[in-house]
Amino acid sequence: MASNKPAPEAPSRFQGDHGDYGTGYGVADYGYGTGLDADRTGEFTTDFRSDAGDGEAERGWSEWNPTEETVRPVRGRHRVAKQRTGLARSSTVLGVGVIAAVGAGGMATAQGKPPVSISVPDAITNNLPDAKSLPGVGALFSDGSQTDGADQGETAPLTTAGITTAEAEQGTTDAGEALRARILQQAEQQQDAAAAEAKAAEEKAAAEKAAAEAKKQQDAAEAKVAAEKKKAEEEAKKKAEALRLAKLAASYSLPTFSYTITSTYGQAGSMWASGHHTGLDFAAPTGTPIKAVHSGTIKSAGLAGSYGYRTVLELDDGTEIWFCHQSSIGVSVGQKVTTGETIGRVGATGNVTGPHLHLEVHTPDGSGVDPMAWFHSKGLNP
Incomplete structure (x- = not known):
């Protein structure tokens, strides 16, 4: 690398004659031979002084750019070219050595030296407080008055560390007591x-x-x-x-009076062709009046097979009330009747075992319902 190659020595006015500087620096300190100096002198003389006069000698100190052609390769130990400031470098090395020697000698003999007295101006000495008057310090000085020193050491603590400003204002002087008080608080x-x-x-x-x-x-x-x-x-x-x-x-009104309920709706039995009873039977003597349960129109009246003499009353809402097994009919088809009006008589016509009124209730769609429940819905209790 270029950093391992020494730079050519600049032309020096001291080169050649080796007065006080040349003889003491170049050869003695760094071990360079006379031949190296001569070679270096010849190179710089040829490069820098061939055409320069006395007045242009200083301008020859321009920036030098080393290249492989201008720098001679060096083998073995790295050599340091002799500089024109050899006196300054020698002086620096000599000074460092002297300082090191003096320091080592001083450290070796410092312990054997007597202490150096330090003088303080009277203006400062006169203003210093008496050491014996300091709290906790006076007891360290013995001047024969041990009683005073002991009392002062007992009453004044050696230090006020750990005492707050507020505690000091309250007169607290014992740091331990102050700490104990703070812990209790x-x-x-x-x-x-x-x-x-x-x-x-x-x-x-x-x-x-x-x-x-x-x-x-x-x-x-x-x-x-x-x-x-x-x-x-x-x-x-x-x-x-x-x-x-x-x-x-x-x-509304019940269909008759002085009656007894003998058969109810849905009751099973072989006496009925459907296998169960389809109405409500009011047993009463023959000829007992039969009344219209509500106002309406007579839809049919006459003999109806097993029902005997039957009257069909159609109410205003389309409900049909069938009155069966009558002994006689007292109304005609299309006749208007009112609640409680007599429309026939109790009898035993048709398929019966005795005189009674067989009453059925049919909704407007023709379905039969329980007459007992229907009467209850109208506020009547047969």
Whole structure:
């Protein structure tokens, strides 16, 4: 690399004559031979001084760019070219050596030297306090008055470290006592904080319990009010239904009187062709009047096979009421009748075992329903 090759020595005005500088620097310190100096001198003389005069000698010190052609390869040890400032470098090395030697000698003999006295100006000495008057320090000086020193050492602490400004203002001088007081105060504060926290927890629990109890009472009151309201509504509904049925009962009527219910709707038996009873039987003596259960129109009246003499009353809503087994019919087809009007008489015509009124109820679509339930819906209880 280029850094391993020494740069050619610049032309020097001291080169050649080796006065005080040449002889002491180039050869003695670095071990360069006379031949190297001569070679170097010849190279620089040819390169820099061939055409330069005395006045242009200083301008020949321009930037030198080394190349492989201008730098001679060096083998073995790295050589350091002699510089024109050899005196300065030698002086520097010599100075460092002297300092090192003096320092080592001084360190070796420092312990054997007597202490050096330091003088302080009187202006400072006169203003310094007496050492014996310092708290905790006077006892260290013995001048024969041991009692005073002992008292002062006992009453005044050696140091005020650990004492706060507030404690010092309160007159506290013992750091240990101050620390003990602070620890006790901190313990009391922690106990007070724990007591306050426990009290707050108790108050919170009591408040929550009171709120829960109040909510429970409120819920109970609301439930009671709701139950009473529901009961009142049910009672009002019952009253309204009773009133409605009462009005219906005024417009509806039972078909006969002095009767006995002998057969009900859906009752099974071999006496009926369908295998079960399709109406409600009111047993009464022959000739007992039969009344219209509601106002309507006579749809049919006459003999109807096993039903005997039958009258069909059609109500305003299309419902049909069949009155069967009559001994006689007192109305004709198309006749308008009103509630409670006599339309025939109880008899034993048709397929019967005795005098009775067989009554059936048919909805507008022709389906048969239970006459007992139908009478109940109209406010009547056969």
